[in-house]
Amino acid sequence: MGTVPFTYLGFPVYYGKKCNSHYENILRKIVQKLLGWQNKLLTYGGRHILITHVSQSIPLYLLSAINPTKGVINLLHHNFAKFFWSGNRGERRKHWVAWEDICFPKKEGGVGFRTLHGVTKALFSKLWWRFRVSTDSLWSTYMWNKYCKKQHPVIAGARGASHVWKKIMEMREEVEQGIGWQIKSGNSSFWYDNWTRKGALYLTNDMEDGDEDIEVQMCINNGEWDKEKLCELVSEEVVVQIIKNIKLNVRQDEVDQPWWIPNTSGIFSVQVCF
Structure with a gap:
């Protein structure tokens, strides 16, 4: 039988508390890559490109599904900064700006590292x-x-x-603040899904422990809002807002559709973070 920790599909598999030693493979791979560039004549711009488009791309596969320790990430940052500020022959030089500061966007005074x-x-x-x-x-x-x-x-x-x-x-x-739900069949949670586009209703309404979650369709009657039912659940001000701003297009054969509000396409993307 095998023992833990071990690597499966590129990910460390372990039991119990996570340790820096579980991520030695990814650390070694990045450090070796950086060492291979140190003896080359590179400008700061060249080092910036290599760090941004090569070194920082290596751990993305791992980071997409596993949460390493802060120590591992800080160690990666340390090696990135060491390479960026080093001389053309790899000699050690002063780090004039902290890594956290040069990770700001260029328009905010940083270099644009991630x-x-x-x-x-x-x-x-x-x-x-x-x-x-x-x-x-x-x-x-x-x-x-x-x-x-x-x-x-x-x-x-x-x-x-x-x-x-x-x-x-x-x-x-x-x-959750950025996820809105477009009503179709009304299967969204009345209390916990942001179908009003004003936030989940449980955040602004006093709910008792015995209150059960219901679906939005419970407040829809013949394709129209059931004002009487809504008034039993939320304040009159919220009822007016719902009836006025949320138009129904009930389709029993379709589930309610999620929509990422900050993006015009309605699809979540991490591109803005990169």
């Missing part, structure tokens, strides 16, 4: 988006049954969960 902490957040934000919208995928179904079988994903906990799920939970609130 901070891998930010990249990790962006990639795990996309995992939450995929989890919420890809209900027919094997991964989404597995995660739903493992962590959200008894609770809506918006309020599901992370106690005793995997490192990946805990990291996804960290990004949940921020991503």
Whole structure:
């Protein structure tokens, strides 16, 4: 029988607390790549291109599905900065600006490098988006049954969960603010999905422990909003806003469609972070 930790499809598989030693392969690969360039005559612009388009692209596959320790990411940043500020023969030179500062966009006084902490957040934000919208995928179904079988994903906990799920939970609130739901059959959660485009209703309404989650279709009657039912659930001000601003186009054969509000295409993208 095999022992842990081991590598499977390029990812470290381990049990228990994650350690820097689990990521030695990716660290070694990047360091060797940087060492191979040190004896070449490179300008700061050349080093910038090599770091941005080669070195920082190597760990993307790993970061897309695993949350390494902060120590691993900081060590990668240290090696990137060491290479950037080094001389043409690899001699050590003073780091005139902290790595965190040169990772700002150029218009904000930085050099435009990507901070891998930010990249990790962006990639795990996309995992939450995929989890919420890809209900027919094997991964989404597995995660739903493992962590959200008894609770809506918006309020599901992370106690005793995997490192990946805990990291996804960290990004949940921020991503949920950008997800809107277009009403079709009305299967969205009345309380927890942002179908009003003003935020989830449970955030602005006092809900008691005994209150059950219901679907939006419970407040629709013959293709129109059921004002009486809405008034039983939310304030009159919210009812007016719903009836006035949310036009119904009920289609019983279609599920409600997610929409990424910040993007005109309605599809989540991490490109802006890169």
